[in-house]
Amino acid sequence: MSSLRNNSEEFSTLPIRPSMNENLVETTIDIPRTETLTNKDTNNVLARMAPRNSTLNGINPGVTRIVKIGATPSYNIISNTYNLRVHEDKSFFFFRENFTIHDQFLNYWSKRNSTQCNGKFQGFANIFVRWMNITIDSSKSQGAFGGENVSQVLRQREYSEMLNPKKGFFQIDCRYRLKYTFARYMNMRGHLPTWLNMVSLPYSLKRQAEIKVISNFTIAIQRYEYANVYHSMNDIFNVFLLHIFFHKDPKDSIILFADGHPKGHIDPLWEKLFGRVIRVRHLKQPVMFREMVWPMLEKFSPLNLFDLKQVSYIDHFRSFVMNKYGITPRSAPNCDNINVLFIWRHDYLSHPRNPKGKLTRKIINENELFYAINASFPDIRFTAADLAPMSMAEQLKLISETDIIIGMHGAGLMLELFLPPKGGLIELLPRNPKNFSKKQHDLFKNITRHIPLHYLQWQNKDKRNEVSDGYTYIPTKIVESLLKTLLGQVCPSGKY
Numbered sequence: 001m002s003s004l005r006n007n008s009e010e011f012s013t014l015p016i017r018p019s020m021n022e023n024l025v026e027t028t029i030d031i032p033r034t035e036t037l038t039n040k041d042t043n044n045v046l047a048r049m050a051p052r053n054s055t056l057n058g059i060n061p062g063v064t065r066i067v068k069i070g071a072t073p074s075y076n077i078i079s080n081t082y083n084l085r086v087h088e089d090k091s092f093f094f095f096r097e098n099f100t101i102h103d104q105f106l107n108y109w110s111k112r113n114s115t116q117c118n119g120k121f122q123g124f125a126n127i128f129v130r131w132m133n134i135t136i137d138s139s140k141s142q143g144a145f146g147g148e149n150v151s152q153v154l155r156q157r158e159y160s161e162m163l164n165p166k167k168g169f170f171q172i173d174c175r176y177r178l179k180y181t182f183a184r185y186m187n188m189r190g191h192l193p194t195w196l197n198m199v200s201l202p203y204s205l206k207r208q209a210e211i212k213v214i215s216n217f218t219i220a221i222q223r224y225e226y227a228n229v230y231h232s233m234n235d236i237f238n239v240f241l242l243h244i245f246f247h248k249d250p251k252d253s254i255i256l257f258a259d260g261h262p263k264g265h266i267d268p269l270w271e272k273l274f275g276r277v278i279r280v281r282h283l284k285q286p287v288m289f290r291e292m293v294w295p296m297l298e299k300f301s302p303l304n305l306f307d308l309k310q311v312s313y314i315d316h317f318r319s320f321v322m323n324k325y326g327i328t329p330r331s332a333p334n335c336d337n338i339n340v341l342f343i344w345r346h347d348y349l350s351h352p353r354n355p356k357g358k359l360t361r362k363i364i365n366e367n368e369l370f371y372a373i374n375a376s377f378p379d380i381r382f383t384a385a386d387l388a389p390m391s392m393a394e395q396l397k398l399i400s401e402t403d404i405i406i407g408m409h410g411a412g413l414m415l416e417l418f419l420p421p422k423g424g425l426i427e428l429l430p431r432n433p434k435n436f437s438k439k440q441h442d443l444f445k446n447i448t449r450h451i452p453l454h455y456l457q458w459q460n461k462d463k464r465n466e467v468s469d470g471y472t473y474i475p476t477k478i479v480e481s482l483l484k485t486l487l488g489q490v491c492p493s494g495k496y
Helices: 084-088 104-111 192-197 229-245 267-273 314-323 366-376 392-400 411-418 443-448 476-490
Strands: 035-038 046-050 063-068 113-116 121-124 128-136 212-221 254-257 276-279 287-294 339-344 381-386 404-408 424-429 454-459
Touching: 084 314, 104 113, 104 229, 212 229, 229 267, 229 314, 229 411, 267 276, 267 392, 314 392, 314 411, 339 366, 339 411, 366 381, 366 476, 392 411, 404 411, 404 476, 411 424, 411 443, 424 443, 424 476, 443 454, 454 476
Parallel strands: 212 254, 212 287, 254 276, 339 381, 339 404, 404 424, 424 454
Antiparallel strands: 046 063, 063 454, 113 121, 121 128, 128 287
């Protein structure tokens, strides 16, 4: 999981990668018997799971999936190709007022809007809203202060870290009560309906002189999985799209953390990308925000929607993030000198509810695996890294030089977004991960479609490979076979 145990006060950033709309075929090792299943999560995707009866050195090699990616989107969205202009132009023209949005996803938001309170309230597609001249009185809330070191708040309840506003926390000068319904994700509406119920009408702050005014474009976000790179990246991508949608330059904007989470390793990402980050409980007086957006839930991120064949502005997002670190995204793997990165998962302290920092989905034979694969592919450069102690800048530099990632299922695989188009990802899974749905199995496979990447997934089926304390033994012959297959896809005419 990316850049954990980073106690530095500095703020850094995370990344995302571009896309080329090619028909990539993700194949696997030879398997005697196959069985075809329909993947209901993605349109026109054929997922074939192939059990294997034979063994390698007495170990069941498990299951590997073959996935074919279709090229036709469910509706017209800009093709995700490596956009040279986007990556060479460091001015980030896509935030400007004259940038024309050609994306039906964002255009849908624009068409599905409603206005109330003489323009002071605008709702978009029932998933996010914009306020004009809304005041926050942080004294009318309860819960954790936020921003502490994790070690200072061990075993703190998650509920106390969420914004628990009382009536009047939000205040707006309006003559009538607002009526608005937020869309559900599954059976969840999240915090936005509660926030709306806490808006005081009419305006109740009597002494205007006590109110500080902030004119910067502000996004007030309540984070749920603040220490998880996958979920945080969905939040950040949502906020990025809102800056394009409203034609706002991120360097002038404010991100208001409307929660009480302690300091997290992903906090640096927010401050690197956006002008300023403020924690709502740190506001010492009532503050009026001239323009504030309550963004959509993380679950509504295009990166999290499995029925989308393409996600627009991946190239723009990748360019925006990586250029902040002085890195220009690559357009293709370096087949003359392929770099393969093993991502290890080690225990670490990331949030108060896990005071021992225990992780699952760890590899017990890391050294054996690393050196065996090195010996099998002497012409390839291999690197192994535990991302937890690394800064965001270090992680981004590492992944910008990588062509193929190999690792256990975990949030750190979200770094696939930094890989060049037509690079590769090999995802490993233990036997029967607890509480894993079909969608959770396919989270990172879904992302590969938008870059796009060659992808292989292997899941252990032999209980003898499972070790206590969250460890799995990974057969070296399995990874060798997977990597050999993937190299043939990433560099079909190369020396590998």
